[in-house]
Amino acid sequence: QVQLVESGGGLVQAGGSLRLSCAASGGSFSSYYMAWFRQAPGKDREFAASISFRGYSTYYKDSVKGRFTISRDNAKNTVYLQMNSLKPEDTAVYYCAAGRDYILLTSGYPDYWGQGTQVTVSS
Numbered sequence: 001q002v003q004l005v006e007s008g009g010g011l012v013q014a015g016g017s018l019r020l021s022c023a024a025s026g027g028s029f030s031s032y033y034m035a036w037f038r039q040a041p042g043k044d045r046e047f048a049a050s051i052s053f054r055g056y057s058t059y060y061k062d063s064v065k066g067r068f069t070i071s072r073d074n075a076k077n078t079v080y081l082q083m084n085s086l087k088p089e090d091t092a093v094y095y096c097a098a099g100r101d102y103i104l105l106t107s108g109y110p111d112y113w114g115q116g117t118q119v120t121v122s123s
Contacts (some may be wrong), residue, residue, distance in 0.1 A: 002112045004096045009117030011084035012086055018102035020081040022096030029077040033102045035110065036070060036074045036081045049081060050106050061102055093118050
């Protein structure tokens with residue numbers, strides 16, 4: 001059983017930056033693909049970014065490409081999401097997810113979810 005705990009959310013003005021962290025425990029972190037999802041008020045949860053086992057491969061939703069960077073530190077069992085040039089439409093609860101199957105993970109069916117952290121971007 002893997003536990004995922006997100007942190008780093010908060011309130012920021014448009015154009016600002018935040019760095020989210022997701023600390024994993026209870027499993028072999030380096031054997032999981034990791035991803036960030038987000039859910040805005042009244043909308044479905046959506047994929048934002050993913051990263052491969054060793055961090056060599058990343059993939060982003062078009063609307064965050066060039067502004068967000070996903071990374072991982074397997075020695076610390078932690079995945080990060082650096083968010084720059086934030087926009088009000090980035091306001092959402094951000095969830096960390098882990099999965100051994102990349103397709104299932106990025107389709108919204110991971111093995112594990114975190115509890116989420118709120119990001120609010122004011123205009």
